[in-house]
Amino acid sequence: MSQSNNYLFESLNKEQQIAVSHFNGPLLVVAGAGSGKTKALTHRIANLIENNKVNPYNILAVTFTNKAAREMRERLEIILAKALSDDRFGQPWSTLCEFDQNQLRAEISREKLKNLWIGTFHSLFSRLLRFDIEKYQDLEGLSWNNKFSIYDETDSQTLIKEIITQEMNLDPKQYVPKKIKWAISNAKNQCLTFKQLEENSENNMDRIIADAYKRYKTALSKNNALDFDDLLLLPVLLLKQNEEVRSYWHNRFKHILVDEYQDTNRTQYELIKLITTGETDSNEFSNWQNRSIFVVGDADQSIYSFRAADFRILIGFKDDFKNNLKDNNNSIVKLEDNYRSTSNILNAANCLIQNNTERIEKVLRSTKNNGELLKLISCDDEISEAEAITSKLKTLNNLNIDPKWKNFAILYRTRAQSRVIEESLVRWRIPYTIFGGLRFYDRREIKDAIAYLRVLVNTADNVSLLRIINVPRRGIGKTSIQKLNEISNRLNIPLWEVINDKESLVATIGRTSKGIDQFTKLMNELSCFLVNSGPAKLLQLILEKSGYLNELIMSGTDESDERRNNLQELINAATQYEEENEDANTEGFLANAALTTDNDTKKNIPNSVTLMTLHNSKGLEFQNVFITGLEQGLFPSYRSVDNPSLLEEERRLFYVGLTRAKERIFMSQARERRLWGGMREPTIPSIFLSEIPEELIDGELPQSSGAYIRRDLHLGRLTRVDRGESNTINNSKNAVRRLYSGPSKGAKWAIGDKLIHAKFGKGEIIHIFGRDEKISIAVKFGDKGSKILDPRLAPIRSIN
DNA sequence: AGGAGTGCGCTTTTT
DNA sequence: GCGCACTCCT
Secondary structure, eight states: OTGGGGHHHHTOOHHHHHHHHOOSEEEEEEEOTTSOHHHHHHHHHHHHHHTSOOOGGGEEEEESSHHHHHHHHHHHHHHHHHHHHHHHHSSOGGGSOHHHHHHHHHHIIIIISTTOEEEEHHHHHHHHHHHHGGGOOOTTOOOOOTTOEEEOHHHHHHHHHHIIIIISOOOTTTSOHHHHHHHHHHHHHTTOOHHHHHHTOOSHHHHHHHHHHHHHHHHHHHTTEEETTHHHHHHHHHHHHOHHHHHHHHHHOOEEEESSGGGOOHHHHHHHHHHHHOSSSGGGOOOOTTOEEEEEEOGGGOOOGGGTOOTHHHHTHHHHTGGGOSOGGGGEEEEOEESSSOHHHHHHHHHHHTTOSSSOOOOOEESSOOOOOEEEEEESSHHHHHHHHHHHHHHHHHTTSSOOGGGEEEEESSGGGHHHHHHHHHHTTOOEEEOOSSOGGGSHHHHHHHHHHHHHHOTTOHHHHHHHTTSSOOSOOHHHHHHHHHHHHHHTOOHHHHHTOHHHHHHHHGGGHHHHHHHHHHHHHHHTHHHHSOHHHHHHHHHHHTSHHHHHHHHOOHHHHHHHHHHHHHHHHHHHHHHHOTTOOHHHHHHHHHTOOTTTTOOOOSSOEEEEETGGGTTOOEEEEEEOOOBTBBTTBTTTTTOHHHHHHHHHHHHHHHTTEEEEEEEEEESEEEOTTSOEEEOOBOGGGGGSOGGGEEEOOOOOOSEEEEEOTTTOSEEEEEOGGGGGOOSOTHHHHHHTTOTTTTOOOOTTOEEEETTTEEEEEEEEESOGGGOEEEEEEGGGEEEEEOTTTSSEEEEO
């Protein structure tokens, strides 16, 4: 038997084989771009099941995106189906017709992989909560039940705004709900409760955030709702406090795999640790018999720290489980063979990323030839940049080198950059698909329809209730709603019950009660269908009986037609959901809808150029890649130019961009650019251009025009910063390099050194990160607090 | 109660 | 330049 499964290792290199055959204990797989990490993951799961005889029921495989989860499941199905092919049909997989292949895959999926948990963090742990949330004992006595709604960013922001303005009576201009939301989310992602936030608060703002966090939590509980962050935080709190629940999941999941480990945040990390070890204090754990934790990631591709992802978790993996390891050296495997890009591209990427201080040393080894040089295109302004890209596209297409538009991707740092490029593509009639933008489930009509479903499932959900109470119009205005809300709060009766009580309603608000009566009647009628009808039927009924559809038909505009189409698509999605899930119900569909983006369902224009942000390009590959807007203040972003750790993240983003390309890289830069519709401003070429060896670059060279845009720290405004010397620099390869030689080149810094900064004034060095040329210094500036600076870039000079 | 008009503020966004 | 959120007007 075991012999017959060697096929799992046939197509793997040595390091991949080590990763795949790993069985007991922790293993970190450092997987460079294009090194076949999905292959390692899927083959390992197959190996666990086929050779180690692990029950799929005991395996937990976690990803960050639905797309990655789906891809993993599909590839796993195929691997296992291949193994079954000989037995079943007496012939190899590749010779089977598509129908037989699909049959076999369906069988694998239905039988073998039925109990395998593979999915995103959020979907898997919301599933866990559906089982166990009622066992959670909150310190403040708050509770949830398993019909909970999942609030998206908009829903929770609505709630927070209400808390800030109504409950706390604060000025939303001074305390911007979006920022408060961000701060709360950040705390939740660090696994911090509002109490901890309160204790650590240093100023008024901190205290207000902690207070808002507390009230927000109460409000969520009142609505029987959770936000995205709670789907991870609550399981952590629950697993910590409830030994029984913890040991149940610990005993179930004996083999845990995490993809894109560099993107985990503290809460996700805690979660993984709790389930892996089954202990609240992981240092006590040592029994790795028939148990493993297998994480795959690349610190150099960590680009989501602004969402609280912390790649130091990956770097620290080795130490996390150190005490428990028999053999420390076996806890890390590096996949460095790259099967994607030419060696010129990889050399450029390797050199660039060397400039980062915080990383795990690794290189990308090419398995291909040199290929072409990286092409640098320098343009007058953003319009000629777009034109230059378009003309390059046309040339390559006409030369018949790459006769397909789908082989091109145009990447940019900010969405705003796409418009000019689109205009140019339209002008030259080049088909393109723009990636990202408004999510399907973020559309107004979709959110409305979903809100109806949510209220039917969970009548406590006031955010949804208030969204639809007057949609379509029932003549229920702001004042009546305010009154009803007041009654609800005063008497501590859920809003739904207040409006569902006809008699007291007439007594309190009189005439407007007619519209509300209409609404509650509708909802009561619809709720009869909740148990016996699936979500598709229910949606159909909602849209018909509420008059929503009618209103759209009556208005008859293009926009309303589009909305109707979208609603039809929502019903189709519900139907599909029912078909794909045996025990499909409306609750499940709602969870699915909340946690699904439509990037996968989006209709792509066939054979078109792809436009997307650099962030969106992670995990993809293209034959030819354009990286645009390589200017200081744009890429790297103006928020990062004088912050070393943010700059390192921008550099990783550029690294991600470079490593998307198989054959060719085009980098473009404009000497002047119009930002936010203002004046055209001269620019400085991106520092990253100077970090790629000259001999790898072919191109018209960037001219520096001597200014870059950055945020003025005092005014909070964007200002143009002149660099006197840079005007004199002309067309020379050294131009870019010379620009960054900065005022403090060659200066040696030590802890305790005193210096003066152009903006922050006098300060003292309290810590030094990195060494040699690549240091950053932590400086304490009297009342301005501490900053981390790059001594090569910061406007500083030493004083003694 | 709801539509038109004005002013402000601006990165990236797996879920 | 553009979206949005809030205000004022009807």
